[in-house]
Amino acid sequence: MTTGAAYEHDLAISAVVYDTMLVGELLAIFASRLAAAPVWTGAPTVGSTTGASPLDDDVSRVALVLVQRLWGRDAITAVDADVLRDRVRRKPGSIVAVSLDGDPLQPWMAQVRRCDLATLGVDGVAAFVLEVIAGAGGLLKAPPKITPNIESESVARWPNPPTPYLGQTRAQSSLRRELDLLVTELERRVDNDEGTDRILEVHVLPNRTVARVDEAGVSFSWVPARSGSVADGRLMVIEWSGIAGGTGRGAPALKTAHAVRECVYVAEAADADHWCWRADGPHGRASSTAHLVAEWIAAVSMTTRQLAGPSTSN
DSSP states (O other), rough: OTTTTOOOOOEEEEOGGHHHHHHHHHHHHHHHHHHSOOHHHHSSTOOOOTTTTTTTTEEEEEEEEOOOTTTTTHHHHHHHHHHHHHHHHHOOOGEEESSSSOOOOGHHHHHHHEHHHHHHHHHHHHHHHHHHHHHHOOOOOOOOOOOOHHHHHHHHHHSSOOOGGGGGTTHHHHHHHHHHHHHHHHHHHHOOGGGGGGEEEEETTTTTTEEEEETTTEEEEEEETTTOOOGGGGEEEEEEOOOTTTSOOSSSGGGOEEEEEEEEEEEEEEEEEEEEEEESSTTTOOOOOHHHHHHHHHHHEEEEEEOOOOOOOO
């Protein structure tokens, strides 16, 4: 890649829709530093003036891939993967792969630049990508000046600053709303029968909801804190496999199953209208309730297909 090369985009991003919040965080940083606006292939209006994929090496200077276990398995990122396989043969150094969940990269990504979200965080990943773009001849704007937040400094000097939203009693109603939405999202997928990938059952218990897809399942359990504060509680999500037939319905069916993956989330909200779940760990990813449910159900459906083996139909 040469400094004089002209590209429609300095950066094109490939990511599953479940990582919308993470993409948004990155786009906000890149938009303030790049001369040409970055683009995400998952955006509804994304496109290229030439009709080619934004991930094509003639269209974007650098391609950023946010890799997690579901990447390449949905309609959009499956197409992205085909484009990137071609690109890696010509310009492997123009691709940056960021591992989001610790799953190994696919073998064809062996030559691309890589980093880890849990290690670098959003700011570190952005800095890594910007360095690659600059090395490829891209022009970077100066970092925006940070203006001191006088209001925050004043609050910090108060002897008794106000209690954060999630530490207030009224946050309990927001928590209940999100847990109800979680159930609604699961039940909506029960009604949306999609053949072998359908959710066969949703069972609701106090502070726990279990969804079953054939021999696999997923449970969402809210674990309240002794303090009673929403901020101190945790949402535990576990993917299950090995549910044997004839074991009944609901939570008891999990007695024959074993946990294959789990993640703990903390609630994050500044007020009642801005809520997300963030993985409880170094630089954890944030998700809306709807995307959290959709991602875990997609993973369970994928497990179900793997357990069923290859189709014998012609």
